[in-house]
Amino acid sequence: VAMEVVQEAAGGPQLLHLGAGVTALLLTVVAVCSLPSLMDYWRRWWVMKPIPGISPCYPVLGNAPLLEREGEVFFKQLQSYVEEFRSWPLFKLWMGPLPVVILYHPDSVEVILSSSKHIEKSYLYKFLQPWLGTGLLTSTGDKWRSRRKMITPTFHFAILTDFLEVMNEQGGILLEKLEKHVDKEPFDVFLDITLCALDIICETAMGKNVGAQENKDSEYVRAIYRMSDLIQQRQKSPWLWSDLVYMLFKEGREHEKNLKILHNFTDTIIAEKVAELENTKQTKCDTDGNCEESGSKKRKAFLDMLLSATDDEGNKLSYRDIREEVDTFMFEVPKEPVSLFGWV
Numbered sequence: 001v002a003m004e005v006v007q008e009a010a011g012g013p014q015l016l017h018l019g020a021g022v023t024a025l026l027l028t029v030v031a032v033c034s035l036p037s038l039m040d041y042w043r044r045w046w047v048m049k050p051i052p053g054i055s056p057c058y059p060v061l062g063n064a065p066l067l068e069r070e071g072e073v074f075f076k077q078l079q080s081y082v083e084e085f086r087s088w089p090l091f092k093l094w095m096g097p098l099p100v101v102i103l104y105h106p107d108s109v110e111v112i113l114s115s116s117k118h119i120e121k122s123y124l125y126k127f128l129q130p131w132l133g134t135g136l137l138t139s140t141g142d143k144w145r146s147r148r149k150m151i152t153p154t155f156h157f158a159i160l161t162d163f164l165e166v167m168n169e170q171g172g173i174l175l176e177k178l179e180k181h182v183d184k185e186p187f188d189v190f191l192d193i194t195l196c197a198l199d200i201i202c203e204t205a206m207g208k209n210v211g212a213q214e215n216k217d218s219e220y221v222r223a224i225y226r227m228s229d230l231i232q233q234r235q236k237s238p239w240l241w242s243d244l245v246y247m248l249f250k251e252g253r254e255h256e257k258n259l260k261i262l263h264n265f266t267d268t269i270i271a272e273k274v275a276e277l278e279n280t281k282q283t284k285c286d287t288d289g290n291c292e293e294s295g296s297k298k299r300k301a302f303l304d305m306l307l308s309a310t311d312d313e314g315n316k317l318s319y320r321d322i323r324e325e326v327d328t329f330m331f332e333v334p335k336e337p338v339s340l341f342g343w344v
Contacts, residue, residue: 041097048099052085053092060238062094067236071229074236078102096238098123119144124235130259131227132331135324146311151325154305162300163204170199173213191216198224205329206269207301223261224330230255266323266330273303302329 054063068074082104085091089105100122103109112118125138132138136147174196181187198212198221212221230251234240246252306322317325 044097044099048092051090051092051101052088053094054081057094060096062096062098062238064094064096064236064238067093069233069236071232074232095124095236096241098238100124127231127234127241128331130255131231131262132328133320133324135321135328137328137331147321147325150309150311150317151306154302154309159300159305163200166203167200170196170203170213173199177213195221201329201332203301205302205326206266207273207303208269219261220265223258223265227255227258227262228331230258262327262330263323266326270303270319270322270326273301273307277304277307302326 054066056066057063058065068077081091081102089108090101090103093100093102103112120140121138128138134143136144136151139147174192177192178189192213195212195216199210202208202210202212210218210220212218215221233251234246234255240246240249240251246255303322303326306317306325308316310316
């Protein structure tokens with residue numbers, strides 16, 4: 001027994017040295033791998049230094065721990081920061097290692113909005129891509145230019161005039177709801193207006209009436225609002241940016257659940273619209289070979305026009321391309337303010 005104790009005591013320092021060596025090696029590998037990121041972070045910090053920012057600013061996390069979680073409260077928080085830096089044309093926030101510039105002076109905003117060159121999207125747009133893909137909102141470069149050129153004709157004034165009927169119908173429903181509050185206590189009109197906007201966008205974008213004003217608790221309506229909240233919260237939480245880490249949290253699993261609901265709904269509508277176009281394409285042709293659609297003129301939705309849109313080479317949008325643009329339209333429904341990427 002005594003000999004065994006002596007042997008164990010002799011082996012202890014060796015194991016200790018071996019463990020220290022392995023640890024030092026791992027730390028060296030991590031340091032070398034992290035060096036490019038650290039250099040990039042230092043470069044960003046130096047470039048952004050002249051711009052006023054929020055304090056305190058923590059290492060790695062930046063200002064993220066200071067930001068409110070709920071959209072409405074976060075919006076008011078940004079308003080207070082704007083007032084604090086009113087004498088400046090802009091200020092910055094550090095979202096972890098990522099600097100975010102908040103623009104509010106018209107001259108500063110004009111530089112960005114009037115540019116057709118500076119169209120690179122912020123890293124924060126990455127969290128929209130599981131839902132929206134790389135459509136007009138999230139794409140950049142040649143794809144953005146090609147997609148915009150292809151979609152622009154769908155916003156011709158003559159086409160938009162057809163949408164007035166939908167707007168009037170849904171506006172009438174909203175008016176009836178508001179009339180019930182006449183001569184009663186004050187109430188928050190925000191939800192009623194957003195549900196009306198959702199009905200209008202659903203019908204004009206997809207040709208589908210989801211009846212959000214009559215049934216605000218529908219699965220699709222809930223998924224739109226919940227997904228928007230989840231994306232916004234993730235943007236403000238650098239510790240949730242990794243997909244692997246995100247899926248370990250309840251929010252990540254909820255994100256996947258709502259994503260399936262949204263994509264399944266859009267896929268179903270597109271499939272129905274394609275089948276409808278194939279089944280109802282009845283034409284009458286005269287002796288000169290000119291064809292005219294039979295039946296009464298049907299109001300076209302954005303989806304109808306996407307199905308027939310072509311690029312300069314005559315190529316049509318793919319099924320995935322169409323879903324990207326339709327989902328992008330649905331994402332633009334007014335929601336609880338404000339999503340961070342709307343300020344980037």
